[in-house]
């Protein structure tokens with residue numbers, strides 16, 4: 026047998042590319058060659074520098090609207106690789122961001138400093154006997170759900186199969202079953218995190234409790250590199266489902282939709298709907314390719330129980346004028362139901378055939394914590410239907426149920442609200458961009474009187490100077506203190522990273538702030 030040393034082969038391949046490299050005007054800055062060579066020599070993963078053949082694809086995130094030029098991109102295949110990257114970043118005082126799935130809606134996982142890519146850290150271990158799973162940050166929800174389903178388990182996750190655990194969990198994590206079980210971050214029993222000095226810490230309800238609190242909602246690339254997450258899992262994987270819709274077409278459609286929204290908000294969101302029901306309401310233009318599309322309010326949900334029970338639960342909704350029952354799904358596996366709810370009879374949003382994918386996109390999140398009248402809803406509906414581009418959607422992620430735990434459960438504090446409503450605009454060309462961003466701003470102005478002042482941190486917009494207040498309210502000073510404790514060098518930094526401070530006036534009831542970091546391993 027001929028022994029093939031993959032790491033050595035990769036090193037030689039990288040070095041031969043760098044040897045031929047000619048610095049040209051306009052080439053983005055790279056970390057010094059000396060550091061790049063040493064790093065590539067030590068790790069099993071791959072270093073990519075500006076000028077490398079793959080650099081221009083590797084530096085991109087899911088949303089092509091964002092285009093940053095990191096000085097180094099490193100695909101890590103083990104925690105040891107991550108530690109070597111941090112050594113180099115510290116030596117060069119280069120800001121670090123981490124990338125798992127690259128779905129940050131503000132492009133935060135690729136910036137101009139050091140990019141540590143952990144998409145290869147994607148092991149999944151399901152442990153039925155202790156009803157838990159250990160999952161790597163680079164695990165997509167497509168993969169995680171397949172593993173859970175194989176063992177007949179569930180834990181609430183995202184609707185999109187390519188979003189990864191690494192970013193999603195740290196921003197909260199909403200999906201169809203969040204009302205039934207809680208947010209994704211509420212299922213986390215423990216985490217392993219590599220701090221900026223390369224040491225690995227374990228955090229749970231007894232160890233490093235302040236980090237355990239912060240990492241569940243405090244957003245990524247702040248406290249360290251998340252290496253693994255331990256989730257609570259539930260011994261079931263099938264849910265019943267339904268789709269109901271209202272047409273928003275014409276004055277009558279707009280009024281019926283606004284009345285339905287007012288009724289639903291008062292009777293079927295924060296309270297009223299049973300805890301075993303999770304649902305979202307999406308405003309979207311729908312119709313077959315090539316036909317005139319119609320603006321619709323789509324109510325799509327999952328129910329933990331029988332079809333018969335679900336039918337009686339949704340009957341009061343169907344009694345609202347204009348409601349049309351589209352589909353009832355008998356209990357079926359979560360992943361298939363999730364996909365059906367978002368793609369049948371039409372994809373949401375539905376892009377014309379020639380629309381570039383993935384699309385350029387801008388998301389804008391607003392939480393609602395006060396009741397709107399039917400007239401208020403009508404203003405929003407009328408604004409939405411005026412979209413210059415029928416791919417725009419508004420999506421209401423309905424809260425209440427198991428999400429409504431005490432505010433300080435963890436750093437995801439949006440507990441006592443009706444819903445998050447995110448406005449999502451897409452554009453195919455630069456010429457359309459300004460128009461769609463202006464349309465999104467018009468939505469922000471229209472919804473402003475009803476907005477609670479909070480924003481879902483998993484849907485960041487790039488320009489938001491008030492992010493600390495919007496994401497965490499009065500808990501932001503605590504997060505700043507925890508940031509300074511676990512990342513004293515402020516190595517993890519980007520436009521909306523938490524600003525460290527060693528001053529704290531009020532602990533807000535968060536435990537462990539005064540304790541030293543516990544470094545010993547535990548698992």
Ligand SMILES: Cc1cc2nc3c(=O)[nH]c(=O)nc-3n(C[C@H](O)[C@H](O)[C@H](O)COP(=O)(O)OP(=O)(O)OC[C@H]3O[C@@H](n4cnc5c(N)ncnc54)[C@H](O)[C@@H]3O)c2cc1C
Pocket residue numbers: 086087122123124125126127128129130133134143162183184185187188189190191192193195196197198199200244245246247249250251252483484
């Ligand atoms: C198409 C699409 C669908 C979505 N659907 C949903 C949904 O249904 N529900 C929902 O709640 N959200 C949804 N989101 C938002 C999504 O949850 C966030 O964008 C999430 O942060 C993405 O995580 P990621 O690892 O894929 O992305 P990344 O861009 O890799 O990471 C996001 C942030 O976390 C940091 N980070 C990533 N990994 C690590 C790590 N291992 N250690 C430390 N920091 C890290 C990054 O630096 C970045 O700041 C969606 C986004 C998109 C684009």
